[in-house]
Structures are given as C-alpha cells and as structure tokens.
Amino acid sequence: MVRSIKRIKKGEEVCVSYTDLLQPKAMRQSYLWFNHQFTCSCSRCTVSPSTLVDHALEEILASNPSFSSAGLDLNLYRDEANKKLSHYVDETITEFLSVGDPESCCKKLERVLKGGFHVEQLESKDGKSRLNCKFHPFNHIALNSYMTLASAYRIRSSDFLSFHSKTDESQLKAFEMSRISAGYSRLLAGATHHLFCSESSLIVSAVNFWKQAGEYLLTIAGSSVWNLLGLPISELSTVVKYKCSECSLMDIFGAKSILNQAERTNFGNISSDFLACVRSASPKFWRFLIHGCDYLETFKDPFDFRWLAHPHCVEEDVDFIKEDSNCEHHAEWYINARTHIYKVGMHSLVFGVILAHICYGQNSHLTTHVLNHVENFVY
Structure with missing residues (x-):
C-alpha cells in the first residue's frame, strides 16, 4: 500500500x-x-x-561589513569555509559518539555555529580583510548539529543528576540543560518544517522532529522542578484541560478522532491552523527556554526566520530573571511560560500524529506510539 x-x-x-x-x-x-x-x-x-530546498541545505552565510566583494568570486571562499566547517563538525560529532563527552561536544558545536569560520586574509581594493562564514540555519550540517546538541544536552542533564546529590541547585542545573535540549529540538522542528513546506518528500523528517520536539517540551512542562520556582506541580492539571481557542487541533483531540478528522479535512487547513497557533504561542516562552545558551539566544523566534534579513535585531525578553522583579510577577510569568510550553508541546505531538498517519497509516507502530504518548500525558 x-x-x-x-x-x-x-x-x-x-x-x-x-x-x-x-x-x-x-x-x-x-x-x-x-x-x-x-x-x-x-x-x-x-x-x-x-531546488530552493537543496540550495538552502548547503547555504553558507558570509559577512564582513568592511569587506567589498566587488571583483571577487565569494563562492570560492564559501566553498573553502564550508569544507573546513563541515570537517570540524564531523570530527566533533564522531568524537562525541566514540568518546561520549557531551559537554565538550556542546562547547565545540556551539562555538562553530555561533562564531563560524574566518577565511584567511582577502585582498581587496581597501586592503586586506577577513570574511566570516557561518552555517545558514537550514544548512544540512547545522540541522545535524541541532540533532546532536539536543541529544547531548539531554544526556548532560541525566548525567548531572546521576553524579550529583539531588539538591535544589543540582535539579535546577539539570533542568537548565533539559530546557536547552528542548530549545534545539524546537529549532530543528521549525527549520525542517520550513523545508518540508517546499518539499513534500521530507515528511518523514518532519514526523520525527515534531514528535521529538513535542516529547521534549511536554517533559519540561511536566517537570517537578517547577516546584522550586514556586509553581506547584498540581498547577499542570489545570493546564492540560484547556481547549485551544486559536486552532481546531485540540478540539478534534479524542485520540483516533484526530486521524478520522485528518482524513475528512483538507490537510492544508489543519496545517495552517497548527502553524498559526504555534507561531503565536512560541514567542511567549522561547526566551525562557533558551536562556543561558549563547547560540540559541541569537534566534528571536524558532519558527520565523525573517530575522535573517536583520541579524542584529534580536529582542531581549528576560524579565523572568531580573532580580528586582517582584514575586507575583515571577509566578505569573512562569505560569504563562509553562502553559505555552505545554500548549506547543501537545500541538507538536498531535501534528506529528497527523503526519505519521499520512506517511505510515493509522495502525503503524510510530502512529500508535505517538498517540499513546499523547493519551498518557493528558489522561
């Protein structure tokens, strides 16, 4: 079939x-x-x-405000940078898989993702200059790095709790690593979805990454560490009962009724509703999720990549960590962030279910697995 x-x-x-x-x-x-x-x-x-997708998968961002590109073939310099960047990332990931040092892996990958590579001195009419080259967020090596980083931070979180006494401080530190892991997973899902919208053959990747992002976000939303932030775990019980007012995904929830609805309804309508809802909710918790990760903090929004046209226009929204904020403001901010983390996590899983159903059928192992995960979390 x-x-x-x-x-x-x-x-x-x-x-x-x-x-x-x-x-x-x-x-x-x-x-x-x-x-x-x-x-x-x-x-x-x-x-x-x-295709535009294949072009994006190998795109390198080159910049140097003082460098004039007139008369020079920048593709030659991009190719040189791409080879060196790719070799560095491949070596780092191979080392992580063989040696198993997630902390070193995170530092090395984030350093090259954020800092890029400086091509050696270039001759121009203005003298010598250097060209900085970085991976575009859709570059296949960047996507592979996001996958690795999501896994490495998750391992670091688990290892930290295993090797340290479970004090409040150690639990908060482990929670920070879980947050950043979820941030990379969310960025990976958003970037891959943009590519999938232009290339339907990427549906399998979209299924896997939406599923992973949903699971990671729901793990964060359900963490007992929220207790340490003055937000009792019992609060989650009120969050999971909500109905989304912005899209129909949660209204068609009754597990397998999602799939029946997907068969009767135009997929484009479901996808549009989902995208509008996630695009609206993500900025309400994104800054909290990625706080402390220099590379992820360069992304204003994990779903809207128009910022690439204005890379220096990144909003700061870190009110939740300001010491002079009052406790009432803290509690309200955390509740709002947690609610939207749950909301986007559940939407991501449900959308993953729909894509899996289209790709593999209703009775496939993956479709059943994701449906069970959704039902277990809610009920």
Whole structure:
C-alpha cells in the first residue's frame, strides 16, 4: 500500500528514498552511486538549477561589513569555509559518539555555529580583510548539529543528576540543560518544517522532529522542578484541560478522532491552523527556554526566520530573571511560560500524529506510539 499527501495520478511515478533526504543533491547522488550503483532520476534530483530546498541545505552565510566583494568570486571562499566547517563538525560529532563527552561536544558545536569560520586574509581594493562564514540555519550540517546538541544536552542533564546529590541547585542545573535540549529540538522542528513546506518528500523528517520536539517540551512542562520556582506541580492539571481557542487541533483531540478528522479535512487547513497557533504561542516562552545558551539566544523566534534579513535585531525578553522583579510577577510569568510550553508541546505531538498517519497509516507502530504518548500525558 502506498500513501501520499497528495493525489497520485494514473501512470505517475512513486519514488522511494534510499538516502537521507535532508542532504543536498550532490551528497545524495554520491551516496546512491557509491552504495547502490545507480543515479536517482526523480524530479528533485534532475531539476536544474537545484531546488530552493537543496540550495538552502548547503547555504553558507558570509559577512564582513568592511569587506567589498566587488571583483571577487565569494563562492570560492564559501566553498573553502564550508569544507573546513563541515570537517570540524564531523570530527566533533564522531568524537562525541566514540568518546561520549557531551559537554565538550556542546562547547565545540556551539562555538562553530555561533562564531563560524574566518577565511584567511582577502585582498581587496581597501586592503586586506577577513570574511566570516557561518552555517545558514537550514544548512544540512547545522540541522545535524541541532540533532546532536539536543541529544547531548539531554544526556548532560541525566548525567548531572546521576553524579550529583539531588539538591535544589543540582535539579535546577539539570533542568537548565533539559530546557536547552528542548530549545534545539524546537529549532530543528521549525527549520525542517520550513523545508518540508517546499518539499513534500521530507515528511518523514518532519514526523520525527515534531514528535521529538513535542516529547521534549511536554517533559519540561511536566517537570517537578517547577516546584522550586514556586509553581506547584498540581498547577499542570489545570493546564492540560484547556481547549485551544486559536486552532481546531485540540478540539478534534479524542485520540483516533484526530486521524478520522485528518482524513475528512483538507490537510492544508489543519496545517495552517497548527502553524498559526504555534507561531503565536512560541514567542511567549522561547526566551525562557533558551536562556543561558549563547547560540540559541541569537534566534528571536524558532519558527520565523525573517530575522535573517536583520541579524542584529534580536529582542531581549528576560524579565523572568531580573532580580528586582517582584514575586507575583515571577509566578505569573512562569505560569504563562509553562502553559505555552505545554500548549506547543501537545500541538507538536498531535501534528506529528497527523503526519505519521499520512506517511505510515493509522495502525503503524510510530502512529500508535505517538498517540499513546499523547493519551498518557493528558489522561
């Protein structure tokens, strides 16, 4: 049985992926030829020039305010930077997987993601200058780094509690690492969804990353550490009973009724409702979730990447940590943040269920697993 997110016309080709579709075209083709001895001829691989998605997956941001690019081929410098950045990230991830030092991995990856790579002295009419190159958030290496960082911070949180006495201080420190892990997971889901909207073959990646983001956010929302912030865990019981006033996802909740509704309703309508709701709720807790992580703090919003056009316009919204804030303000801020963390976490899981149903069918292992996770958390 073949399922598709759009109608399959008579005689139309149905393609099956043999490789990671979140890699740019050249890497996919190289992998297929080396491992399976064939060249893919699907529309995405054969179109010229490459699709916007493939272009984004290998995009490098180059900047230097004092550098004039007139007369120089910046692609040569981008290629040089891309090779060195890629080699550094690959080495760091390989070291993490073999040695198992999550703290070192986090420091190295975040340093290169935030600082980029300086191409050596460039000759221009104004003299010598240096070009700074960084990964675009949609670059496949950046996406792979987000996956690794989400996992590494989660491991660090678990290890910290295992190796330290469970004092309030150690629990807060572990909670901080869990927050940042959820932040990377949320950023990964948002970036991948943007790509999925332009390339439907990325639905499997979208399923996995929305599912992971939802699980991580719900773990944060349900943490007992909120007690240490003056917010009793019992407060969560009132949060989970809410009905979303901005979209229909939670109204069609009754577990499998989600899937029945998805079959009867245009997927585009469900997706639009979901996006509008998540886009509205995310800024209400994003600054709290990522506080303390220099790289993530460069992102104003994990779902709206228009900030790339104005990289220096990042709002600061850290009222929740100001010492001169009163306790009442703290409690109100935390309750609001926790409510929206739960809201986006549950929406992410439910949307993951719908995508999994489209991709694998209602009785698939993944669809059942996500549905059970949703039901267990609510009921």
